[in-house]
Amino acid sequence: RTMVVKRFSPYYNKTTPEDLAELGEDEIDILVSTDVLSEGLNLQDSTRLINYDIHWNPVRLMQRIGRIDRRMSPDVEALIKQKHPERTDERGKIAYWNFLPPDSLDNLINLYSKVTGKMILISKLLGIQHGHGLDETQEMDMLRDLNEDMYTPNTTDETLKLTLDRLIKAHPDEAKRWRRMPFATLSGKSNSGRRGVFFCYRIPGPPPLTKEEIESGEIYKWVTEDGIGDSRWYFFDLETEEILDNTGAMAEMHNIIECEVTTAREIGIEKSVLKDCKKKVQKHIKNTVLKALDAPMGTKPRLVSWLSVL
Structure with missing residues (x-):
């Protein structure tokens, strides 16, 4: 790895083309890497960075950009311009490009809103008023206005969180029981509207890896x-076989499953029907979320809880 870094960024790593030649190596202009090179390295011989993937944590993106957007030495800059006069105009002008997920994928993983929301929060906490977002057209002020997840108090997600907070405060003992419930807990309730089965699944993600594992x-x-x-x-409608999911249907599902602590537990759906609904929802998850995430073969969602609604 050390030699690759020196070949890509020799001048800021105390190496020259002559030193490389003595070792039988040449300079390289393009370096493709994972996050293994995102911290603690001097790569400012380069002035261009492309993020092929967008990390969930914007700080990691800043670390990547920080490999080339670093303090520059006048002596080293003079040497680079002497050895590579064709680079003179680009020296001191950092540029980067982020490949954003396609709309069809972002609808599933909400990566765009999560990252921009965190960027806004960082900006708010640190007092950074301006700057670009994930591309050059997005000023931080615009993101602040447009990101509903961060600054609109009446979003479905925020409403559900507030409801949960109220329930925990009102029923602390019940909240302790909820946290101890095993996975795949089944319950049920009566409903005057839609009939079906509600599911809460945990979608697996890649584990944190060491540099050696990467x-x-x-x-x-x-x-x-x-x-x-x-x-x-997810909610499987028994009459229409429609499957509601997180994409725009959270509020409707909440209305279907909402109940009080005193609501009677009624499971009126036959076990064979429940299993069939579960199978169809898991197939739906496989063909949508897991496929879009390009999950490794054999990856399966984990059932947290489910609820029959009649």
């Missing part, structure tokens, strides 16, 4: 432990 190239099994992965809601 460099090995081995494909590791996706997991749901230690807070990894996202929880997603």
